[in-house]
Amino acid sequence: xxxxxxxxxxxxxxxxxxxxxxxxxxxxxxxxxxxxxxxxxxxxxxxxxxxxxxxxxxxxxxxxxxxxxxxxxxxxxxxxxxxxxxxxxxxxxxxxxxxxxxxxxxxxxxxxxxxxxxxxxxxxxxxxxxxxxxxxxxxxxxxxxxxxxxxxxxxxxxxxxxxxxxxxxxxxxxxxxxxxxxxxxxxxxxxxxxxxxxxxxxxxxxxxxxxxxxxxxxxxxxxxxxxxxxxxx
Numbered sequence: 001x002x003x004x005x006x007x008x009x010x011x012x013x014x015x016x017x018x019x020x021x022x023x024x025x026x027x028x029x030x031x032x033x034x035x036x037x038x039x040x041x042x043x044x045x046x047x048x049x050x051x052x053x054x055x056x057x058x059x060x061x062x063x064x065x066x067x068x069x070x071x072x073x074x075x076x077x078x079x080x081x082x083x084x085x086x087x088x089x090x091x092x093x094x095x096x097x098x099x100x101x102x103x104x105x106x107x108x109x110x111x112x113x114x115x116x117x118x119x120x121x122x123x124x125x126x127x128x129x130x131x132x133x134x135x136x137x138x139x140x141x142x143x144x145x146x147x148x149x150x151x152x153x154x155x156x157x158x159x160x161x162x163x164x165x166x167x168x169x170x171x172x173x174x175x176x177x178x179x180x181x182x183x184x185x186x187x188x189x190x191x192x193x194x195x196x197x198x199x200x201x202x203x204x205x206x207x208x209x210x211x212x213x214x215x216x217x218x219x220x221x222x223x224x225x226x227x228x229x230x231x232x233x
Contacts, residue, residue, distance in 0.1 A: 005197055005198070005199060006031075006032065006033040006034065006199050007033065007034045007035075007036065007199065008033065008034070008035040008036070008056045008057060008194070008197070008199050008200050008203045009035075009036055009038065009054060009055050009056050009057075010035055010036065010037045010038065010055065010056065010057045010058075010059060010203070011038050011040070011045040011048065011049065011053065011055035011057070011058050011059070012037045012038065012039055012040075012045075012059040013039070013040075013041070013042045013045070013059055013060055013061035013118070013145075013186065014039045014040060014041060014061075014112075014117075014145035014146050014147040014148075014164070015061055015086055015119060015146050015147075015164035015166045015167060015186075016037065016039065016059060016166070017039055017147050017167060018166060018167055018219060019166060019215060019216060019219040019221075020037040020039070022215050022219070023035070023207070023212065023215055024036070024037065026206075026211055026212075026215060027202075027203055027206050027212075030206065030211065031199070031202055031203075031206070033199040033202065033203070035057075035203050038055070039145070039147065040144075040145060041112065041113070041116045041117040041144055041145040042060040042061045042062045042065050042116070042117065042118055043062075043065060043115065043116025043117065044116050044144070044145075045058060045060070045065075046058070046060065046065040046068070046069055047116075049069060049074050049075075049191060050069070050072075050074060054193060055191055055193075055194070056190065056191055056193055056194030056197055056199075056200040056203075057188060057189070057190060057191070057194050057200055057203055057204055058075060058188060058189050058190075058191060059083065059186070059188045059207075060118075060186060060187050060188070061086055061117075061118040061119060061164075061184060061186050062118035062121075062184070062185070062186070062187075063082060063185040063186070063187035065118075065187075066080055066187040066188065066189050067080070067187070069189065070189055073192070074191065074192070075189035075190060075191055075192075076189060076190045076191070076192065076194075076195045077189075079188075079189045079190035079195065079201075079204060080187060080188070080189045081187065081188055081189070081204070081208055082185055082186065082187050082188075083186055083187065083188045083207050083208055083212070083213075083216070084186045084216050084221040084222065084223075085183055085184060085185060085186065085221065085222030085223070086118075086119065086122075086164055086165065086166065086184035086186055086221060086222070087164075087165035087166075087175060087176070087178060087184070087220065087221075087222060088119065088122055088123060088126060088162060088163070088164070088165060088175075088176035088178075088180075088181065088184075089162075089163060089164065089165035089167070089168045089169065089173040089174060089175055089176060089220075090160060090161070090162055090163075090173065090174040090176060091150060091153055091160065091161050091163060091167075091168040091171070091172070091173045091174070092153055092159055092160040092161070093153070093154075093156075094159070095172065095174075096159060096160045097174065098130070098174065098176065101127075101132055101136050101139075101160065102132060102135045102136055105159065106136075106139060106159045106160055107139060107159060108139055108140075108141050108152070108157065108158035108159055108160075109136055109139045109140050109141070109158060109159070109160055109161070109162065110140075110141050110142075110143055110149040110150070110152035110153050110157070110158035110160070110161040110162070110163075111123040111124070111140060111141075111142065111143070111149050111161065111162045111163070112142065112143050112144070112145050112146045112148070112149050112163070113142040113143065113144060113145075114142075117144070117145050117146065118184055119145075119146045119163065119164050119184065120142070120146075120149075122181040122182065122184050123162040123163075123181075125180070125181040125182060126162070126176055126177075126180035126181040127162070129180045129181070130180055141157070141158055146163045146164040146167060147163075147167065149161045149162070149163050150163045150167055150168065162176070164220075165220045166219055166220040166221055169219070169220035170220075186221075188204060188207065188208075190204060
């Protein structure tokens, strides 16, 4: 996929599905440049970058994937920044509560695959800390990412989904206690290809600035406690 110098290809974690249109529209209004999002689980996107996928910017839901890629110089180390903190949420058509997950009413619980999805890891950890995992593990069905996990519940293939709060915060979701899991620190970085494009650096600066942070905050993402100014050439 070949993009112009004023176009940015963003490999983005699936929890950004709801907010991507707002981000891309505002970025274009401010800069005249276009940003296109390709959504997926953070682990799968990281693997694609290692295999040469033509992303300019990587928006991960897990800072570890970004750190690993920067350490191997697939991402520009000076560009790495924490852009948001994610939260977990519970969603069902029938407003199932956290305490009801072990009951007979719930036959299937959807969540993202912990093998490559940070929200899946957080969901499993939250259920373990709540003392529920051993009781419900046999009910769990895995989606490739948080969007697919939510789709399982929306379609009736699961009674409930443990998914990203950013996907359900305005759709009768139930926020999961953040103390039940490690912080979901979401990090970004420029790829080597993206570092050659001023538009890519401008997108990352936009995301970390007041405009981008305001959009994220309005859409269920926690504030960034520590900002790092994106670098690059």
